[in-house]
Amino acid sequence: MDDLIEELLAKLDLPGKLRLISGAAMFRFAGDPSIGLDEMPVSDGPSGVRGEYWDERDPSVSLPSGTAVAATWDPALVTEIGALIAHEARRKGVYAVLGPTINLHRSPLGGRHFECFSEDPLLTAEMAGAYVAAVQAYGVSACPKHYVANDSETDRFTVDVRADDRTLRELYLYPFERSVEAGAWMIMDAYNSVNGVTMTENALLDEPLKGTWGFDGVVVSDWTAVRSTTGAAKGTDIAMPGPPMLWGAPLADAVEQGEVPESAIDDKVRRILRFAARVGALNGNPAATPEFSEAQAQDVVRRAAADGMVLVSNDGVLPLRPDTTVALLGPNAGLPRFMGGGSATVIPTHTTTPVEGLDAVLSVRHTPGVRLVEKLIPVPLDLVTDPETGTPGLSLRFLDGDTVIDTQHRTAGNLMLFGDQKAAGSTAIEIRARLRADTAGDWQLGVGTLGQARLDLDGETVLDETITFEGTDPVGAILYPPQRSVTRTLTEGQEVDVRITVTTPPAIPGLGIILGLTFGITRPQRPEDEEFAAAIELARTSDVAVVVVGTTEQIESEGFDRADLRLPGRQDELVAAVAAANPRTIVVVNSGAPVEMPWRDDVAAVLLSWFPGQEFGAALADVLTGTAEPGGRLPTTWPKRIEDVPVLATAPEPDNALPYDEGIHIGYRAWLKAEVTPAYSFGHGLGYTTWSLTDLSVSGRTATLTVTNTGDRPGKQVVQAYLSRENSAIDRPVRWLAAFATVTVEPGESRTVTLELPQRAFEHWTDAGWAIEPGSFTLHVGTSVSALPLTAEIS
Incomplete structure (x- = not known):
């Protein structure tokens, strides 16, 4: 490949090279027929492949959001999702999908929280690596984004994140490092600045990305993120969208005047040609991708949605029996959110609502009780x-x-x-x-x-x-x-x-x-109080009440952060009133990120559905009836109230600075440090069976234990391993995730689980690079960061 790249590069003059490093259109990389290079359409792709154009006449498969996928804690399932994404990309005629989004859940107020995987860098890295490898196995490029520290949306074009090297290396850069190890062919840099320099010009593009990590792919700008002609020429390889504005003729002048060496342009073109060869745009013969029928695609989405749903509480009311009569209430029962807002939006072929899904398997009566839609809905x-x-x-x-x-x-x-x-x-x-x-x-x-x-x-x-x-x-x-x-x-x-x-x-x-x-x-609506009363009466006269609550596109979306963690409208009031009328009340929370749930201890069960994609209703019916297990575990901490959240700020200071003063202590690490108990801990989640974890042993950095399903039905468990170190000479989290494994076990059976603890789990970043503090670490193994019955020492 290298010889071919040099041969093609030699055929290009400066204008030809510059043509390739700026987009040809909104979602299209430039080509050059003289060297056999096709133009390369790309598509937004975190939760489905929309294609080059936003058009309902060419619909897409709508997949679960990032939080829902990460809640499965299952890289093997991500491999299935990646194959479907590759199929969709080839069907849409695009060479690359702009995803996954692998920024961290630093604050629950983050507007794109739903699009990102987790608050933990290791869980994010594992899911990101699986996504990249799965999609690219079929010759379609993934594009992990947004490099780096684009963890909130407020003033995202001008905010300057202030973070020290250790914080960046151990947390925010780590998922990108693992994506490069997985073979990523493209990475998108972010709008924001880090430590005073906008990311399209930041030295972090050279080191560690193209330096220590050896990334040989393409760095593409977020759309309109290139701010200058000469500055961005240092690290960004393609300025999008096209045609060029700051590059093109202005960059040609900069090269001719010696402000930018032509060798820097040559490096970008080499990377673009290497990328083109990988995706089949140089030979006009892209690799074959798996075939999915519509039914097969629906099956993948349905299973993934169910496997990501997190049952955080259950007094035994779930699963429901077939003869149960259900009052199906809440605004999101009939008008749910299948996906988050912004560039992750796709237009699905079809959707199933909770009303449609449950009505197919149970005796259901429905009224919303309260309505959230104050604005017009598309006709x-x-x-x-x-x-x-x-x-x-x-x-x-x-x-x-x-x-x-x-x-x-x-x-x-x-x-x-x-x-x-x-x-x-x-x-x-x-x-x-x-x-x-x-x-x-x-x-x-x-x-x-x-x-x-x-x-x-x-x-x-x-x-x-x-x-x-x-x-x-x-x-x-x-x-x-x-x-x-x-x-x-x-x-x-x-x-x-x-x-x-x-x-x-x-x-x-x-x-x-x-x-x-x-x-x-x-449409005309029943008077608000009359509608509310009707919902309470349905709850009172039904075996169970299922209340589907959630957020709106005006609350969770790209482009802005949340102002609070409350459910909008009278939803909390509705849940409390329904629970008072029927103690067998099940609440389904249809949000992409944490919300306050002041009624959580007064209801029989709480199920978090996230934004589950087009098969929401069918997957929800599977979970509530026990046809499928709620397989999710929390990828992020859920607070009791916003006042308890230890890391919250998303808005920059007057000088545009957003200090990451908490350092390495975000998510559950910050909760543990603050010694505050959340509503539901990181890693928490219930299924429909019971478990026993025993016989933990350690040899080197390998831990083994026995996991036994002590219940009467098959179940899934996510075994989680955390490290701690008392009396450390350096600042450390109270505990940090080091490894995990997902297992499915039949009733009464046991499984030996092996956990390989990576060396990085023991390392910390110093001015001289990665280091390990000699001595003993404590290994904690269990089913969430707060449920760790087994311990062992590792020297």
Whole structure:
């Protein structure tokens, strides 16, 4: 490969080289036909492969979020998920997926907490390595992100993380180090600065990434993260998106003036050509990926979702018997969150809600009790007809004055226009649909977008104004644009002609139009107190009550951090009232990150579902009925209340600095140091059987023990090993995770479990490099950081 790379490099002049180190489009790396290099589409990919374009006509498999995957503690399952991701990438025609997200859960307020794996660097590293190896086994590149310390979203473009070398090496860099060891072909650098230097120019790209670790792949910028011409040329290899703005001609001038050596450009091109060879873009023959039918893909997602659900408490009410009558309540029962917001969003082929999943296997009565959706929701497909085709959906037209440039039949009320060249040639964008009211009452009809927007109902203009965005993050402006609406009283079955016209915003050179556009509605709703009372009555007259609560896209998403840990609206009040009416109340928490649960000791069971992907309802039914075990263990600590959280701050100081003063003590390490008991500890999780751990022995850095399933049904257990060291000469955590193993054991049977403790678990970072403090360490083995019955000494 090296000889081929040098041969191709020699054929390129400086402009040709510079063309390759900037993107060709929003989600496309540049190619060069003269050397046989194809352009290389890439896709967002942490929880599904959306593809180069955001279009519901080309749907994707929606996988569980990062926290849900990490909650399985099962790298073998990640291998299955990786094969599915590779299949989806090849089906979408992309060469790389931009994932996994391997920043750490430093604070539970972090907006992308759901997208990241864990608060622990070892668990994150193990899951990241498995993801990278699994996807790349089929010739599709993974792209671990965001290097490094992009652990919160507030002011993410300008925040300067201040962290010492030991903190960076032992915590935040470690998952990236393991990703490189797993063979990562690409890594994305972050928006933020670290210790005063923005990451696209930071010396950490050279050392340790390209230096000690020997990373020979491509460093791609986060989108628009390149801030300068000469600075970023030091370490970043591809500036995205394209076409070039700060690079290209300005970089050519810098090379010609001697400010940037051409040898630095040559190194970037070598890396790009090596990457292209690995993914098959040099020979036009990408490697084959596994084939998945729709049913097979659904099976993987369904099993992964169930295996990541964490049963944190259960008084014996679960699993449910087949003849159980269920009051299914809560706002997320019928309108759940399948995924987190932001660039991790995909458009699935289908979804199953908790209502649909449970109704298929149990006797269910449903009402939400409370509603969270204060904003318009994208109009459901079954309520609208495209006037052009007469089929369910809407008509999207691009207009140049009175001339129709293009007409598209669309099947979603929420449209993301990314790089559509026909849109770029238009002066206006128009949505037309015929809406049918399926219930009588006051409907909200409206539009979500930016710019000049007009809404016509039955030919009458009812809204015409310029809509502006008050936030600072461009992702929020596109994904969650401001909304405007009007109220119309409709009878059941009444139809309304809807026309939304938006003045086309200026096109971005080379990228076209980037715009979010929503036709939204709100159906008539029962009065709030009446709806609340109806839920309590259903709970009182049912065998059990299942309350599905959760967060919203306005709370957990890319682009901003959370302000608190409370469930929005009257959800806490609903759970408390339902539990008072029916002591057999089960609460399912549909959030990607921790929330406060003031009622947790008053209900019969609490199940954390995370954002579980498209098969939520089916997986939830499997778990609640015992068809599948809730296989998850907590990858992050859940607090009782926000006041107890030892590391919380996500907002920078006035000088943009965000000090990581806690050093190596984040997550459960910080909780142990503060001697505060959380609601649920790191690693905690219950199944439907009972366990015994015995016979711990140690030889060198290898520990063995016996795990026995003492219950009456098969079960999964995650055996966890932690180290500690009393009277250490250096600052250490009270305990830290050193190894883990996931086992499935039949009832009454035993299994010998072997834990290999890596040398790094005993090392600490010094100015001279990695070191081991001589002497004795204590090994603690059990089922969570706070449930460790077995100990042994290791010298």
